[in-house]
Ligand SMILES: [Zn+2]
């Protein structure tokens with residue numbers, strides 16, 4: 001057995017005895033000073049604040065553009081996504097927060113991420129908020145669609161109507177994280193389609209996902225939406241890879 005893991009387990013047990021009413025920080029597990037409203041301790045909140053996406057980031061891919069411009073967009077990037085919004089860069093602390101949505105952290109992490117995501121939306125003139133759909137099989141495996149949880153929280157806070165029916169995942173794909181970087185584009189290519197009989201002509205759509213990594217998933221969704229007549233597609237995520 002991993003000694004450090006055992007020791008950490010023991011320390012958490014002691015903390016439970018000393019702070020019976022405390023809650024564990026969703027990021028580091030610390031129980032002593034975690035704010036019950038956010039589920040995060042002051043140290044981790046500081047780490048999260050340090051990874052906020054700055055106003056000067058590229059409006060489309062959110063990479064922190066140098067004077068030379070951003071390589072992601074120059075290489076084609078997400079060409080059907082007009083602009084992207086996200087409060088946080090992807091790093092260990094924001095990753096833990098997003099992952100906690102899968103494991104019962106919804107009471108604390110969802111309001112926190114929802115508030116920050118809503119704050120990052122400097123444009124709000126959208127016809128709907130559309131979570132990136134999971135294939136029904138993946139939905140069964142995972143039990144929860146974090147994108148849908150986040151989208152409904154942001155919808156509640158901004159008043160942008162939630163529409164989960166405008167896009168379907170027609171192909172079962174391997175998780176993007178399980179595929180090599182080189183193959184991620186082909187993995188999701190043509191994975192999405194607007195269901196027959198759904199009219200999205202002229203709509204301004206805000207796509208929503210938990211994390212944007214390569215941008216290939218968002219691009220595949222945006223391409224399908226544009227092809228079906230959407231006028232404009234933007235992307236909102238909780239975190240974005242820098
Ligand atoms: Zn913490």
Ligand SMILES: [Zn+2]
Nearest residue numbers: 058061070073
């Ligand atoms: Zn860019």
